[in-house]
Amino acid sequence: MIEGRTALVTGAGNGLGRAIAVALSTAGARVVLAGRGVDALEQTRAQLDGPARVAAVDVADPDSVAAVARSLVDETISILVNNAGVPGPVKPLVEIEPDEWDAVFAVNVRGMYLMCRAFLPPMIERGSGDVINLASVSGKRPLALRTPYTASKMAVLGLSTTLGAEVGPAGVRVNTLSPGPVRGPRMARNFRLEAERLGITEEAAEQAFAGRAALNRLVEEDEVGAAVVAMLHMTGLHCADIDLSAGMVAR
Template sequence: MLDGQVAAVSGAGSGIGRAIALRLAAEGADVVLAGRSAGPMEQVAEQIRTAGRRALVVAMDLKDPASVDAAAQAAVGEFGRVDVLVNNSGIGGPSAPLVEMPLEEWEDTLRVNVTGTMLACRAFLPGMIARGSGSVVVIGSVTGKRPLVNRTPYAASKMALVGLVRTLAWELGSSGVRVNLVSPGGVEGPRIAWVLEQQAASRGISVEQARAEFAGGAALQRLVDADDVAHAVAFLASDRAAGITGEDLNVSAGLVMY
């Protein structure tokens, strides 16, 4: 459980981020919701407050270092500390063969998904290090381990997060701060719907066929629900995972087992 702890979740207004924020609050945490779209995050914050926990919405643009630093300062100013950081924000990037990939779209994907994660860690970690405790959970993807046609910048960015997490776990181990990665498979929602549409178009098959093939490749024969990911994040954030750091936990319905 996370009773009395403070968790910061980026991209908490929808999808996986929303599910994570609500799950952490259900386990007793007060929650900082950080991202660019205040409206959806305010709705999530209201749900958290109704459930009896505190919530703060802060603006944060992962492409703007000053914005990330300001979000961390606002969180500490409101709650006094942050015990858990969940780096959930990211973008899907373009869908095109690499030889046709505009450089700016490649760089934008890595800037948000990789550099943005680094900036958030750099901004939120000093307090955890000073207290000698804390948990960082980064949301990766099984696409960091297996091919996804025409999505090289996304795949490269998610693979980069594996190296970031493992190395940061070593750097912070002596300080008592743990760092772990969660790699979801296809999560029900608008993003996987877009991916399947792109895959269907590139292969000349129907979206229904693409979805059936994708789900059929998983041992559980299904996609993943956002709540599946949220439960895994809550576990890694809590003392139940006190002996776990540097790990990459698949939540993929058995699509990936490595």
């Protein structure tokens, strides 16, 4: 279900996007690496064994998304992984400025809408395709001081299930993957800020967060890539949300 297909991954220059791109390439897909930083995308391409293409795009900008769609008209993109996202501010809601709130929704929700709007029509016309949107367990349980982020991820869940109902009859599958805390630069930033707020070490902040999960650990980036590949092999999976949180939602 993956070999020989072309997958477009947003936010592919680092973190989860890079891990997803590597996993898809290893599974036999041709990968289009999309994101704002071309140098970072090239670094990802250097890690892939299979064919890949770099496409610069700002997912929150309609003109940029339209331009990249035109530039890829020669590609038969049948897998769209909307991974691009920003963490947003870490502070109480009453201290968050409107432009900070809007900046999170611009990428995490508007960007997903714009990419789907641009790349779904050919899938619908062909009668097949897969869209996987990256949400988060944070959209389903409280995460103090992160209201823009958690609200945006809950919006992703609503967007995905409704979109799936719209395009499912045309043969296009839409699902969400909701990782829990994934080890990497973004979580390291969160642990640093939490440690500063509470006056504890970063290690203690990490352990306190990981302790919320039943497995008492963080998720690794390559596990997220493997989950995307597994979801694409599950042909009956549609309008579904998969938790990959080491049991955080269950606790």
